[in-house]
Amino acid sequence: MATATLNLTDAEKITKLRSAVSGLNQISENEKSGFVSLVSRYLSGEAQTIEWSKIKTPTDEVVVPYDSLAPLPNDLAETKKLLDKLVVLKLNGGLGTTMGCTGPKSVIEVRNGLTFLDLIVIQIESLNSKYGCNVPLLLMNSFNTHDDTLKIVDKYTNSNIQIHTFNQSQYPRLVVEDFMPLPCKGQSGKDGWYPPGHGDVFSSLMNSGKLDALLAQGKEYIFAANSDNLGAIVDLKILNHLIQNKNEYCMEVTPKTLADVKGGTLISYEGKVQLLEIAQVADENINEFKSIEKFKIFNTNNLWLNMKAVKRLVEAHALKMEIIPNPKEVDGVKVLQLETAAGAAIRFFDNAIGINVPRSRFLPVKATSDLLLVQSDLYTLADGFVVRNKARTSPANPSIELGPEFKKVGSFLSRFKSIPSIIELDNLKVSGDVWFGAGVTLKGNVSISAKPGVKLEIPDKAVLENKV
Template identity: 90%
Template sequence: MATAMLSPTDSEKISKLRSAVSGLNQISENEKSGFLSLVSRYLSGEAQHVEWSKIKTPTDEVVVPYESLALPPEDLEQTRKLLDKLVVLKLNGGLGTTMGCTGPKSVIEVRNGLTFLDLIVIQIETLNSKYGCNVPLVLMNSFNTHDDTLKIVGKYAKSNIDIHTFNQSQYPRLVVEDFSPLPCKGQAGRDGWYPPGHGDVFPSLMNSGKLDAFLAQGKEYVFVANSDNLGAVVDLKILNHLIQNKNEYCMEVTPKTLADVKGGTLISYEGKVQLLEIAQVPDEHVNEFKSIEKFKIFNTNNLWVNLNAIKRLVEADALKMEIIPNPKAIDGVKVLQLETAAGAAIRFFDKAIGVNVPRSRFLPVKATSDLLLVQSDLYTVADGFVIRNSARSNPANPIIELGPEFKKVNNFLSRFKSIPSIIGLDSLKVSGDVWFGAGIILKGKVSISAKSGVKLEIPDKAVLENKTINGPEDI
């Protein structure tokens, strides 16, 4: 991929931006240079255009079926040695704003009063106790979640885990009109800044000093996952495979359903494995990209990466991931955030592979409809692991659509006396002012719609199977 040159106008923009950024004392020199490098790449139009005809479906050597992975050693001592090479890193920079929360999303209660973070800590505690290993937990926060997370982490002081935190980069939002940093326009508060996506995990891990510290302890791999993916637990089969085969990077992918059509997919391209995101797809091929026939898998964002390889590539400034422009408006001012994604780094690592994992390893909670699934009898929790109820025969989860009245966690929780039983549910659609009693059972296809201005209460112990309810008379 040729590096494009900057036009004279763009060079001038960068030069002005450089002098403006040099005066921003809220951020480090590393952050300033990282930001300027990202903007230069963006202006030079170094976008990577994929030639559609060159895309090939990856073979089983490139995207390895999970079933074909060798079983890890059964010997406890061997397993301990394996786990002692691992660091678990959770991407914890996101706020739960979509779900009406003000703090880090990872502190939303998922089950039995336990938060995402509690479950993650219990899982790793269980591993460390069972095998006598020392798997540390690392949280990559953003300036938005840092302070709140530190307060919460204090409560795990007595656990048998080393918990580390570091912040991802803080970059100034760019004013579209004149390409100046928003903080220089008097917006010095939080709104002037943004965290530049989880692709920033690699340089930030290095800049924080944590990467060298882990290498000094003999750690070899980091397992990176979103803190809201309850399925992203340590997997010995994957770790063992990577160490045996010296794979520097592994992306977990899983079969695509109609709910995942926008997710990035792995392709073979010019002899390398790489991530193809919907933003890179030419308009005339978008429908093909979304089809389940041609692109059968999508990226779960569970990533396993060799620590020495991260150090080598960051030092060489070789991780030039595709730039994702994210336009926003702050107080009526049009701004631009330039971001990168960690999955896009796959093409820079040696012997990079995908592993096609079971759907159970992808259980994200992005909205209250997902929360309903994981709080229901569809799942149980043991040792911090969220396990699917074997009583459900359908491998797919029910499709749940909740109206805006349920969007915020507090509103969602107040509208259910208890979460209904949904083991036999195929789909649920709820709209309007609907309230659920206790001990309700939902089966088949259920649609509940309250007329405007009417409060519709579903009574305790109601059993609704294949029903459309528009008023009390339909129950």
């Protein structure tokens, strides 16, 4: 860790960096100064250290139980008033590379031939039709997803929903050896750049002009979520609560299971609510951090933001979120990406809270094993909403582990004649060259393994229950 004051070499590094960055004409002045400021903060080692003994469990005032939210007024006009204050923002900067896709992740087909983006648009359309309101959709793209998204958004021009897009910042990757921007070393392609994490949403909203334009339309709150979280739908009870209680920021958290032990959690620290991420935890406290006894909740990254508060804090340069260093290698050169997370901003907002929401509001699709869940009979589709099948008695979803043969969406889909029935499944583990017939049913604990070099075909209509 560097010392708290910039020693000469760090100050010199920043001077050199500033002059190198000024010559990068691919990015705006705002991006240049944002980047230089992030690097100087990183070099000055201003990382906030957490004293473990000062961590307190948040009370129900700070992390509000969902069941305690007031019921909604049963009045269409009142509901329309609430919704007219709302903007939905989806973080759409990610590519589907981990799932073997080339474009934005949000255009992967989820169900019935509909993509993440289709479902999001249908959901907001049905709200706008039902209440006669005007909830716009904002997509925060990265330079990786911008062009593709613009082409895709074209197909929604006749829908009753305004779609705005803006780009998050584009920062140059830093060469570790001398802290110079990679594009200055002749790496002029996309590999020289990176989007600096979703903590960048606040300044990018402001720099794009979208924040001021929406404030001028009378909008007050943004509901922001990852575009791949199918559970992140507009919740009027939450919106109503925030408006009534003048909360500037709300993070939806949900109870941890053993699958979520690495997720960030909310703590009370020196009188403020803040996010504690695994990266901030000293080695000797890691096991305690992962325990679901002490830290019972984790961040879903569904965030509600008061727009005037965002404007105030961005203008004051007050959002100094913890910096996440992300080391990478490009063509054999060691580089560093400095990123921030939007959840870490919670401690800068007044009257910020968490709401402990049902698990159904967290249904991310990060891998093909998640895709299997949402394409199966465990869920149905209504008005763009993915709804869990009531026939499933266990509150937890089945645990699914698919081998590398299933990693890419294309090969995943080709290996199933139809998605199996998994309503009564607890655990599934598949490894090797396995192919599923049509109408297969899986129940209890099922483990299917093909020996190396052997193709294993599960016949049509097979029922596998507690089978290895």
